[in-house]
Amino acid sequence: MRHRNPNRLGLTGLAAGLALLACAGSAQAAPDAADLRERANLVFGVLPSEAQNPENTVTEPKVVLGRMLYYDARLSKNHDVSCNTCHLLDKFGVDGDPTSTGHRGQVGGRNAPTSLNAALHFRQFWDGREPDVEAQALGPPLNPIEMAMPNAEAVETVLRSIPGYAPLFAEAFPSDEQPITYTNMGRAIGAFERKLLTPAPFDAFLKGDDDALDAKQLAGLQRFMDTGCTACHMGPLLGGTTYQKLGVVHPYDDPDKGLEEVTGKASDRRMFKVPSLRNVAETGPWFHNGKVGSLAEAIRLMAYHQLGTELAPERIAEIEAFLGSLTGSVDADLVAKPELPASGPDTPAPDPS
Ligand code: HEC
């Protein structure tokens, strides 16, 4: 349609103009998508397609093996706990419980964060005590309340007793004389996790698709940036790049010392890794203690404790709608439970003690 000189608007044009005005008055004008995209691309950025590690190149044989190990409960003392027990890949990489249950029903002190996109974090765990997913994967099998194996050698004994694992480790680590090691288990699981990335409608929006976000989500994106959430939740994960104190403006009462547990420094008290907000609508309950039962409440607490802002419910709802645009998916074939190689005659029996 050609633009018309407003002075020469006919009667119909005038009526249409008035109708437009009436519309604009009844609902808040939607933010301009192009402007928002430009701002958002400076702060966030599209999710990469793979999380690379120069020291552990992602190869197909490692990913195939890593997926099996991720699901293999024989890496636990009683053959009943695997990575997937607490990071269910058909439940956005979480177990949905405030804190997780491991060996002999023992309950841990922190909420299980999602394994999806975790490979892109600058550090692993709420307190960042491990540098990457390869190192992180060496923790749970030996954690007495998680998988409860006595030591790395015991895990290697199990892996070497399962005949089907020998060719798979050999293929994944072709230059190693003894490919079945505890460290290589971590590398294979890590390589698998490096594929667990979840592109979402928000990425489509960042790349130029105006329709990927609806008006409420656009308003929420603007609100998220204008409120100052992006001071901490930035980068393609909307987090995962820094430590920050929980309770910057208004103190947050919680016994967990966070990073201080790792460094012993009082100045690190209640410093936590800023979590990624990818899939956050699906990974409740929220916060390191799993005590926050709704996403809206998590947003309200964040605004209050981190920014000293009291957000009205409709503002919270906008931000919540925007966070919903971060829900993505991984290739179903990549994460489906694989068939595991059968135990051998020497595979140790489950030990419930
Ligand atoms: C019994 C439950 C349980 C099991 C089993 C378990 N995890 Fe976890 N996982 C957790 C909890 C709880 C945390 C957070 C602990 C913390 O931060 O101190 C965590 C943290 C992580 C993280 C860090 C994510 C982030 O945002 O920092 C990754 C990655 C991860 N686990 C992967 C694995 C893998 C791989 C396995 C198997 C080798 C595994 N987990 C087994 C409960 C479990």
Ligand code: HEC
């Ligand atoms: C000063 C830094 C900072 C600011 C600003 C901030 N956050 Fe956070 N955010 C954090 C930290 C740190 C955590 C982890 C809290 C914990 O220990 O449980 C977190 C956790 C969250 C969680 C829970 C994630 C999960 O998986 O449990 C949500 C949701 C969230 N933030 C949203 C927001 C929103 C929305 C805003 C703006 C209103 C905001 N944040 C502002 C640092 C910040």
